[in-house]
Amino acid sequence: MKKILLSLMAMLLAVGIIGCGGGTDTPKAPEAKQVKLGIVQIVEHPALDAARQGFLDLLKEKGYDEQRLVVDYQNAQGDQANLQTIARKFVQEKSNLVLAIATPSAMAMANETTDIPILITAVTDPVSAKLVKSLEQPGTNVTGTSDLNPxxxxxxxxxxxxxxxxxxxxxxxxxxxxxxxxxxxxxxxxxxxxxxxxxxxxxxxxxxxxxxxxxxxxxxxxxxxxxxxxxxxxxxxxxxxxxxxxxxxxxxxxxxxxxxxxxxxxxxxx
CATH class of the missing domain: 3.40.50.2300 (Response regulator)
Structure with missing residues (x-):
């Protein structure tokens, strides 16, 4: 989860949502813009719910409250067609970032866009799912963590x-x-x-x-x-x-x- 947060912060900087200040003579405070974060989850069950809540808790610790973050949480209720609808919704509404929880969610989102940064969690094997080219160098708009079991x-x-x-x-x-x-x-x-x-x-x-x-x-x-x-x-x-x-x-x-x-x-x- 902490790796995902680091990935998120890097993405926020990359898309210009977190300002870095400017000028060598008079440094400015970081400029905060509102982030549109889409969250797509395949189904409700405790492990996936915990992954989502842990992610949101970490964001809050880093100062992303309701004024800086607009969260649109969508649950597909185990339906693949719902996943596709949700993915299209996030693309049409121009979400800044999407958190995709579990492999089916990540695949649906990645199939819909190569532009919006996608963070993944509770994904067993991102390489086999063709979400990334490798764990070390994703090479796509997808990054995050693998939860492959021992x-x-x-x-x-x-x-x-x-x-x-x-x-x-x-x-x-x-x-x-x-x-x-x-x-x-x-x-x-x-x-x-x-x-x-x-x-x-x-x-x-x-x-x-x-x-x-x-x-x-x-x-x-x-x-x-x-x-x-x-x-x-x-x-x-x-x-x-x-x-x-x-x-x-x-x-x-x-x-x-x-x-x-x-x-x-x-x-x-x-």
Missing amino acids: VKDQLQLIKELVPSAKRVGVIFNASEINSQVQIDLADKVAPELGLELVKVTVTASSEVMQAAQSLVKKVDAIYLPTDNMVISSMAAVLKVAEENKLPVVAGESNAVENGALATIGYEEES
């Missing part, structure tokens, strides 16, 4: 919590690039840990409970990557898991606060 450590945690575990159920939305990146990593490391992944894909939040039920009696534990669709319906997974005494290891810490057994990961809020 997938191997998280699967290892399952072995530590359930030493007898052999089969691990995984529920994910294959159309989310961020999820597929994590699944690819899990596929590589699971055999090293003596684990077999039993994967179930979903295409809508309404399918999550059925997916969890399909894993009962087939697996020894459930692993939930940071998948926006699944995490937003995590209560359904936890209900099935509790009824069947299946431990759930999650990809992000907020899921633990909401009932998952454990994780090894990052705090989204600063």
Whole structure:
């Protein structure tokens, strides 16, 4: 989050929103202009909400109050069409900057503009999502942070919590690039840990409970990557898991606060 704030300050200077003063004889106080900040979030759930709030809290600490900052927060409610509408709205209204929370939000925004600076957070792999050319040199109008999970450590945690575990159920939305990146990593490391992944894909939040039920009696534990669709319906997974005494290891810490057994990961809020 602090890296994002540094990126933001650099962008504000670049677009001339923060004045630097002028003249060698009589320095002037920095000129403050009002910033139009668009925030687009794919869906409401605790991890993404915490990322947004942490970002706004940091801005406030740096003096960006209501007089200097106009925030337009839009939530797509998990709908890709809504994301596209929101992205077009920010472009048409000429936002100075956009904070895109989660991979689908970032991709929708980047597809709509190459001119407006875009800050990203809660994005698993910006390179695979073709948002940047590299993490070191983005080479586009996109910058920010990656929240790629330590997938191997998280699967290892399952072995530590359930030493007898052999089969691990995984529920994910294959159309989310961020999820597929994590699944690819899990596929590589699971055999090293003596684990077999039993994967179930979903295409809508309404399918999550059925997916969890399909894993009962087939697996020894459930692993939930940071998948926006699944995490937003995590209560359904936890209900099935509790009824069947299946431990759930999650990809992000907020899921633990909401009932998952454990994780090894990052705090989204600063």
